[in-house]
Amino acid sequence: MIEYFFSQYSGYSTFNITLEIVAIIFGLLSVWFAKKDNILVFPTGLVSTFIYAYLLWQWSLLGDSMINVYYFIMSIYGWYHWTRKKGDVDEFPVSVMTNKEKAMSVVIFILTIIFVIAVYVYFDKFTSWYSYVDTFLTAIFFVGMWLMAKRKIENWIFWIVGDLLSIPLYFAKGYTFTSFQYIIFTIIAVYGYLEWKKILNSSQNLEPHQL
Template identity: 80%
Template sequence: MFDYLFAQYNEYPIHEVYLELTAVFFGLWSVWCAKKDHIWVFPTGLISTSIYAYLLWQWSLLGDSMINVYYFIMSIYGWYHWTRKKDNIDEFPISTMNGKERIMAVIIFVLTVVFVVIVYLYFNKFASWYSYLDTILTAIFFVGMWLMAKRKIQNWIFWIVGDLLSIPLYLAKGYTFTSFQYIIFTIIAVYGYLEWKKILNSSQNLELHQ
């Protein structure tokens, strides 16, 4: 079992192993901060996503590489969005999606699938089931990151689904540390949803009694 999970690392450049472990560390830290609704979700995420954007391109997971470039950009946007205050109160607190945002989420999903398919076809990378799953995952995570940057509670639903699908993908590709990371991501995402739900309910009850 140990050889199945880790033997492939004997063939990897040592710097890629260290980079993957560093990205895993900052990725877990970032998701934990997201669970706590803490602004450090973004600077830690910037480190993790920049490393993974490079590694995933090296590993021919083009969709996931583009996800991390997108994460990097959206982390900058989210960092700005979360810090905006009005009269010392968060201008954009945790909330639920409205009708327009649901439509926008569908549009982002569809456009992302189309874009990633074009990229895979251009580079002639549709060689296995990895590529097809990677295409769907890219769309799921694009929507999830957009919702998180906007502080919408539904972002956790997309993270949970995407994380669960990522576990077998990275395990099958031989990136065991990253696969283990997604197991932990899934657990944190479930607790993140529950914690954000509690915060949202508290704020709604407070508004009702004002």
């Protein structure tokens, strides 16, 4: 059983295996803090995404590598966005998407797919089904991260879908530790949605019909 799950690592350097484990630890911490609506989601996420951007490029998962570069940038933006306050009250609390944000999400999704396809074609990386799944996942996660930075509850739906698709992708590619990480991510994301829903329902900033 152990050999089945981890034999893929026999050809990896100790350095890269260590990096993957460190990235996983900080990634799990980041998702846990996100579930708690805690601003520490961003500094822990910065560490994880920086490492994964490097590793995923080496693994030829260009879309996922770009996801993590984007995560890194959006984490800086989200960190700033979440710290903004009006007096002692958060200026941007947990909320639902507006119609304008829904339209923007569609635009981000479509443009991301077009961009990633162009990158894969340029580097001639459309060599397996992984590449096509990776393209779709990149778009899902781009929207999810943008919504998280905006503190929109719908971000969790995108994370759940993306995490579920990532589990078999990384296992098939031979990155077992990362595949296991996405199983945990999925579980935390479900609880994250439920916890943010409670925060949203208790917020005095929303009208009853929006809850």
